Amino acid sequence: MRMRVGEIVAACGGKLLCGDPNTIITSVSTDSRKIQFGTLFVPIVGEKTDAHSFISATFAAGAAATLTQEHDGMNDTHAWIRVQNTEQALQRIAAVYRKQFHIPFVGITGSVGKTTTKEMVALALSGSLNVMKTEGNFNSQIGLPLTMFNVADRHQAAVVEMGMSNFGEMSRLAQVAAPDYAVVTNIGISHIEQLKTQQNILSEKLHITDCFHKDSILFLNGDDPLLAGLRGKPGIRISWFGTAPWCDFRAENIRSAESSTQFTFLMPGASYEVTLPVLGLHNVTNALAGLAVAKTLGVPMEKAIAKLTEYRPLAMRQQIHHINGITVIDDSYNASPDAIKSSVNVLCEFHTGKRIAVLADMLELGDFSRQAHFDVGVYAARTGVDLILTVGERAREIAEGAHSVNPGFACYSCGDNTEAIAKLKELLTGGDVVLVKGSRGMRTDQIVKSLL
Template identity: 65%
Template sequence: MQMTALEIAEACGGRILCGDPQTMITSVSTDSRKISPGALFVPIRGERTDAHAYISATFAAGAAATLTQNDTEKQDNHVWIAVPDTVEALRRIAAAYRSRFTLPVIGITGSVGKTTTKEMVALALSSRWNTMKTEGNQNSQVGLPLTMFRLLPEHEVAVIEMGMSDFGEMARLAQVARPQYAVMTNIGVSHIQQLGSQENILSEKLHITDAFLPGSILFLNGDDPHLAGLRHRMPAVRKVWFGMAPWCDYRPEQIERQGDGTKFTAHSPWGSVTVELPVPGAHNVRNALAALAVTKELGGDLQEAADALAGYAPLAMRQQIHRTAHGLTVIDDSYNASPDAIYSSLEVLGGIPGRHVAVLADMLELGAIEKKAHEEVGLCAARGGVSLLVTVGERARWIAAGARSYAAPPACHSFRTNEEALAFLRAHLQPGDVVLVKGSRGMHTDEIVKGLL
């Protein structure tokens, strides 16, 4: 990126306190430990730390300018820009930078599966175009603006992951990224503690369309009941459907499990194509269908997109399948957890031969439904043929209770900590066991995975 300090101040309504307004800014960072020469530092006040304390260190590391909401006067050779709120200023600067580009932007949202869908969509698009995508899951009120600064003139399309956990957040992100196309994967119960209902979650996520233009397209999962309810709503927005339902525009047939992968035929209004994914699960079939739909509707080739998807590799802690020297198969899905995500993971577990072991930790931010949601996950695990269920955390004891309510329950063992669960697993796992490990990010169940590998 390249913006002068004056352009940045004008974009965010800031006031330059000192330094040369023509100073060229070539990057933006909120992390004082990751400063490159020419950077703008954006210090953010956190619950425990105010990053304004690190401004001097960023200048020593080569930063050319800083925002500040703590200062109204300053004498320095470096550029200081005073703003009322650094996070809001960051969004406004990112929106101004985004406005310099006319390339297609595809926003990706949904309660679960955003990151995997984003990766597949970007991979399929890259078969034809120079594609910029969100790194990891930088989809937040801070992460998304930082992503926009990675846009370069040579990029031909951008795939932007857009997450939200409260009212108003998606609308703010849409004003920054301004996607002309959007993919919605599903409407689950993630963050329902803050948003109150799935209807509210849907309503908030639909703000991803706030910057739509004539010709924009909303890609929707027809298998999700809340999204399917949009079939006869929003008549002004063109909708393209993907999913297993026979009425979907992009739908699969002849789905076959092939080792750790999946083969299927994708049907579309433009013809059919065989897709071979190196990952299992019906949810990944839907993700791939979304990728094919976006690529084709933007003018790409279905076969080229399918060929690209054959090279997909899951990101860390997202259903990565490891085989250990001790004869275990470990499914590392420890990045995060919600009921819908666990249901998909249990399906993957059930498709791999062996004794099925599920290690499930607390699911967070479920509010009033948390007890019922945990119990239903346990019942699903029991019905799915899990032989050994290990739970971690106080809430996860409800998962064990749900499993025990099944007519033929698995052996259930509950622990308070990852360390206790790992010690039990090491003592009781056998060669040939298939072990799923999953829990909310705050439960750090990747510690269990590391202990098993």
């Protein structure tokens, strides 16, 4: 990036307390440990830490300027910019920076699968375009603005993940990213503790279209019941992907091998055979989103399909490891009911030994928590899991759900990861396949690390 301090002051409506307005800013950071020469430091006031205390250290490390919401006067050679709120100022600066680029921006949101879909959309587009994409999970009120500053003149398209957990957040993100196109993967019950109903979740997700223009297109998963209810909705151009026969971009003849999935991809006027190097129907849906966007943005379909063969799961997202005769499916990054069901489907595609599901608490489900955990247990028992090991108090309801299907179903409930690790080591034998999944706060990656 490249902006002058004076341009940044104007963008955020701030006041330059001191320093040269012609100073060039070449990067923006909210992390005092990641400062380069020419960085603008944005100190965020968090629940535990007020980053204003790190301003001096960032200047010593090479920062050229800082925002502040806690100083009204300053005498320094560095640029200090007074704002009312540093987080909001960051968003405003990012929104102004984004407007410098006249390339297609694609926003990705949904209750489950945002990151994987973002990766597949970016891969498909990279068949013929230089693509900037969100790195990691920088999809929040702070992460998304920081992502904007990674866009450069060399890029021909941008794919940005947009996450929200409360009212008003998606609208603010839409003002920052101003996506020309948007993908909604599904509407589940993640964050329903704050948003109360799935209809509220749907309404909030659709704010991703707040900055749409006349040529914008919303890509929706036709297999999601709530999204499918938007068929015929006036005012927005919608392109559908999924397995339903009425979808514009759809998959048929889906079949899986040991570590890959094949399907026939149909779109208006053509069909193609596609191979993905991962398992799971949900990954077919994610790939369909990528192919739909690629087709719309003019990427040759053969090149987009070829790029999807390069997809590799990100860390802790259905990564498959083979160790000492045991297969470990590491899906420990996070969990929701729909995500667990998708992972259980992947687990049940293995037939070498016992299929063991290690399932920890799902958080932020509010009044839906008990029923959601119970339903996951019912699903796992009916789908073909041989043994369930639960971790945490909430997850005990998963065992209850499994026992409602079969009172003799093999379930073990553990209080924490340490107990779960010990129990697993008792149970595991050669050929077994273990799925590990739970909400991020449950740190189920500790279980995976122990097994590996």
